[in-house]
Amino acid sequence: MSDIPGAGGAFLTPAIWRDRIFNGEWIAAQGGAHVFTEPATGEQLGRIGLANAADVLAAGVRARAAQKAWAKADYKERAAIFRRAAILIAQNHDELSTWIVRETGAIRPKADLELREATAHLQEAAAMLTQPKGQLLASATGTMSIARRVPHGVVGVISPFNFPLILSIRSIAPALATGNAVVHKPDLQTPISGGVLIARIFEAAGLPKGLLHVLPGGADAGQAMCSHPDIGMIAFTGSTAAGHSVGELAGRHLKKMSLELGGKNSLIILDDADPDIAASNVAWATFLHQGQICMCAGRILLQRGIADAVIQRLAHKARHLPVGDPMGGDVALGPLISARQVQRLHSIVEDSVGDGATLLAGGTYDRQFYKPTVLTGVRPGMRCFEEELFGPVASITVFDTDEEGIALASATTGCLALGVITPNLARAMRIADSVPSGHVHINDQTVLAEAHAPFGGGGTSGNGGRHGGNVDWDEFTQLQWLTIKTEAPRYPF
Known part of the structure; x- marks a missing residue:
């Protein structure tokens, strides 16, 4: 039996998440509850908390407050959380795989693939913590000039139903690794595979409270994320039509956006x-x-x-x-x-x-x-x-x-x-x-993705952003110019 909390038991038991959302703890949603069904049978699978705009507003404020300490935390301790989360997936593989099969209508090999790739994204996130966070720029004698990467603060993640685990965690993991907090809205058709599962592995792995919020919700919750003053970036994966709406609203509030959309x-x-x-x-x-x-x-x-x-x-x-x-x-x-x-x-x-x-x-x-x-x-x-x-x-x-x-x-x-x-x-x-x-x-077909490779498109397939490997630094941070002089100069004024 592992000493990691949650391993070996009913990891996703409905008693934990029924009628609830996650803000570091499992709480009732102000928006009520949502029933979701199994596409193969039409039978009810469960009832999850339904987040509304008020839930999103509260989550953004709490996430912003928690993010400051997280960005300053020791990198080795942060990396260890991602490694423990990856271990939890392996130790609860069969239970997690069954949820993906039932919730998404996937065959078992597809569900197993999602779990393997999610583990790879967590391992990549852990590796990011020892990678360079900037570069030394040319400068005059007596001055050190640095371009260093700093987090956006809070990243809003909106993910779809088809590969709900991968298409959520590929944004959540690097966003957290680069020092951000995350407010996440999974698709209401797949709230467990795309939301609860992720909340549970990070909760059990020891992620500090307030850094990850999982809020299954409708369009009003997504709109609240795009306009929230404490959310600095939106990472959206979904249809081109929905991407237009997200891009328009988030752009109106001058947010950084990563839009990964459909394609022909x-x-x-x-x-x-x-x-x-x-x-x-x-x-x-x-x-x-x-x-x-x-x-x-x-x-x-x-x-x-x-x-x-x-x-x-x-x-x-x-x-x-x-x-x-x-x-x-x-x-x-x-x-x-x-x-x-x-x-x-x-x-x-x-x-x-x-x-x-x-x-x-x-x-x-x-x-x-x-x-x-x-x-x-x-x-x-x-x-x-x-x-x-x-x-x-x-x-x-x-x-x-x-x-x-x-x-x-x-x-x-x-x-x-x-x-x-x-x-x-x-x-x-x-x-x-x-x-x-x-x-x-x-000499291969089109359905390929690996956690360390840049993934994304342009035009109506996306706004040119990329996920995966070292390009995650470009998406989930911004460059800050920092100069350091040995002594302050005297100016002519």
Whole structure:
């Protein structure tokens, strides 16, 4: 039995968090309570405290007060908290994984991936504490000139439902590591995986009270965060539409922002690729976690010489991938997060077929379980070509020349990820250099992320900020110019 509090027991027992929010302690929310359900069954999973604007106001004030001592705390003690939090994830892995499966509709390997990556982000945060916090600048004799990094104070984090743990902790951990306090609003559909879980590991790891606030709430709570005078930065991950609203309000209050939004990503398969490998990459990039990933390939661009072979293999995979309750059997795809998302996705598929696309597989659903779908004959202007799908739909467009493939991939205002598959690296690099994208993967598909690598996009995929590794210093701190002279000068006035 570990001596770390919480290890070996019912770590996420509802008795701790039912009807409550977290401010260093588990307290009742002024906004009341919120019931959340399991997408695979529709059954109630629990009832969490519902934060409102008043809860956010109180949290920001408390966080600001706690942050000053935290920024001055010994770096070794702060790093130890992140390491203990990482150990807690490992020691409670099965319980935490089950919550992710039930709350997000994920298959078990996806839940396990979230826990591994969350652990990596905590380890990266611990490592940040021994990294340089600035640089020595050129200066005149007798003067020391330094650019040093200082925290924003309080960082507001708003995260989505699809990878709620990773997309929350990748901001929370580095924000805390760089000396900030955090006010966090997880998605109301996944308040445990994206909120309570994180509060519990930091609480048990010994994070001082008042530094982390977990406030599941609605739009009013998010708006309060964006306008709070004590919150200096907003780190938002979500849809482009919601990002516009967050950016507008936070910008009006002159806050630093990190916006990681949706994208219309392309996976380009050139005619010299292996059809079996290509089809495998396409299936992973479109069907993983029911396509509910911001890096999923929304455009499958196949060069004509290989198109028929890849389409045939992909359609076969789509027809045979099992769909169902991930808690009830060995399935490849679980449910979409909500009935609303099912209806949105199905309308895109139906409209695209009505505009001339061909449905080769799928296109049907049972409750929130949407069958893996393959659409061919997709052209610019169709909804499945233009809109982010966020569902298990392979939208296929055939092209002839490399230049045509580049043009099709570039026809978007926001590409978060680009994949290019070909044994000819010269062709691949030419495409990589020609298509604007947040990250590019040659001879791989688009759904890739690692805790130490810079992640983010531009345009409608984000405001150019990055998460991961040493670039977290750029996001969660600001540079302060400090000069030190051996004695004060005498000026002519």
